[in-house]
Amino acid sequence: MSKEPVAVVGVGQTKHVAARRDVSIAGLVREAARRALEDAEATWADIDAVVIGKAPDFFEGVMMPELYLADALGAVGKPMLRVHTAGSVGGSTALVAANLVAARVHGTVLTLAFEKQSESNAMWGLSLPIPFQQPLLAGAGGFFAPHVRAYMRRSGAPDTIGSLVAYKDRRNALKNPYAHLHEHDITLEKVQAAPMLWDPIRYSETCPSSDGACAMILTDRAGAARAPRPPAWMLGGAMRSEPTLFAGKDFVSPQAGKDCAADVYRQAGIADPRRDIDAVEMYVPFSWYEPMWLENLGFAAEGEGWKLTESGVTELDGDLPVNMSGGVLSTNPIGASGMIRFAEAALQVRRQAGEHQLDRARKVLGHAYGGGSQFFSMWLVGAEPPES
């Protein structure tokens, strides 16, 4: 017996901001969940199970917060699972929820991811003060900057590519009412004049710290038939992991990312991603990761990704739009960032993306990664159900 097709019939997000001092953690997640239920025109009673994800518990200082959030998410008397796969967790959480539907364990599942970064300081939450670890890794940027430098050297990309990505994503964010950063007066010159944080990454090319949550309602064929708005159908989904550090690891284009994409494309019958996929929501916390992931995901040959960025292919009106929502560069509630990518991909194929809606969005990829470029989760969603 084949898998049950999985449909996204509801999406909800909070307005992402630096600090949501007006709500508790429970209030934050409930806001996103209620919006997803409203989108699906469903009630708490329609939900069979809840799958929640977030990045390290130290970010809020609450151990296994799903226990405390059971009431706020209507989970009392229901199964509740908590996923944690580092930065990729928002994507992984959606995939774990999707498997519950695909395996016919449940008919309709609420999946949600969040981070309330204002509760603590994420940079120090990410700095690991343990023996046998280099004491240099103050924040994620310090870890990733050398890998960006390696990419620049390897590909021969001009120094300006990163600023083009940041300029594009921040302008896209102006069309997304939920995005954290709305820099109305942004110019390319301002992006390029920003102070250098972790050479070659400028302040303007880094993600913000956000409070936010994102929720989706996933359901089976019967649930999709009842949905008031067009569903997004999951055509493929996969996770891959590799160790943090080992001799021979390619930090610029990790094998786990390539394998994960290949698995998704195989499931979805994608022969040529550049031709067959219309747009991508990818996890770009530092601007240079756009060209790097374009290569890792097979949209460009090795060393060629930056040319797509430079020639405007990844712009909102380009041939392969990337991060129509403004991406992680404009919104980063860490644990939720992966799910926002997955949800924005679904919004595009459902034609519910509002001002940043693309004309052509039949198949859109959602991508997330985490840890030391070692955890990957991706899904491809389409406007049509999978053939089987």
Next chain:
Amino acid sequence: MNREIAVVAFAQTDHRRSTEESSEVEMVMPVLHEVLAQTGLRAADIGFTCSGSSDYLAGRAFSFTLALDGVGAWPPISESHVEMDGAWALYEAWTKLLTGDADTALVYSYGKCSPGSVRDVLTRQLDPYYVAPLWPDSIALAALQAQALIDAGHTDEPALAAVGARSRADAEANPHAQVKGGSIPQGDYVVRPLRTGDCPPVGDGAAAVILAAGERARELCERPAWIRGIDHRIEAHGLGVRDLTDSPSARLAADKAGAFERPVDTAELHAPFTAQEVILRRALGLGDDVRVNPSGGALAANPVMAAGLIRIGEAAARIHRGASDRALAHATSGPCLQQNLVAVLEGDPR
């Protein structure tokens, strides 16, 4: 999707008060090697890997990422992690096998309680605005629950002491147990009405399980422990809105897992405190003819985040060696049995 899935291998560490000489990776690796050796599988043969652990025990973010080194995740593997007891990692792996995406799964979990005061660490699980600031520790909350049970007339202190003594006596046959011996005194009050012997030992440990589907399970194990049903449910977080003398979520999970369709001969209950065994026995309708916690249970060894997975592993191991035909395994999480998982395991007829 009627795919039959079984536990085909189980291994655990010798649980100890402290393993300060070894890292989590060093603690996990031997049990991973042991379950692979039991089945003859190599790491590369595993279709899906899933683990359960908590950053709050390790005291640092992303602690689970380093444990991947112990798995040997190269070439890259299909892998996931829950910030929950390993029993829920097993649940995620079970759904993965149900979809048909994989035929075998490696599940592991670990907990090092020794670096901190786990009794205080667990207070960080409580409502962060109204309860956690008061630091009500896990033993104090379990004592409230035990007192409520006594007040309701469902047990008394001698009965609780008997649960502790029976668990430690049974643990004598368990080479991995941390506390064993039927003659160990019940001890002084820790928090009334709970004495030392009513509370779990604090210790470090790890466990691993291999799951396999259909014919693959029969190839890998002489007598697979088939998962006939598995379900988990959560209750409200606020202790004031719950009846602490009952466990409706455990009963509902057992019902959904099919536990009440036919009697079980064995039950491995994740009851870190003696009174919780009394509550679970009543909620699950387990009579005196059911062998409860032949391993000694969590009162003999309670490596937090692994103790639930160990219950499933112990129940499966009894089926593997023919000591049980139908067993119930239970795992819990959260204060006073807030969240509960029940699995029903069966061996092929002999």
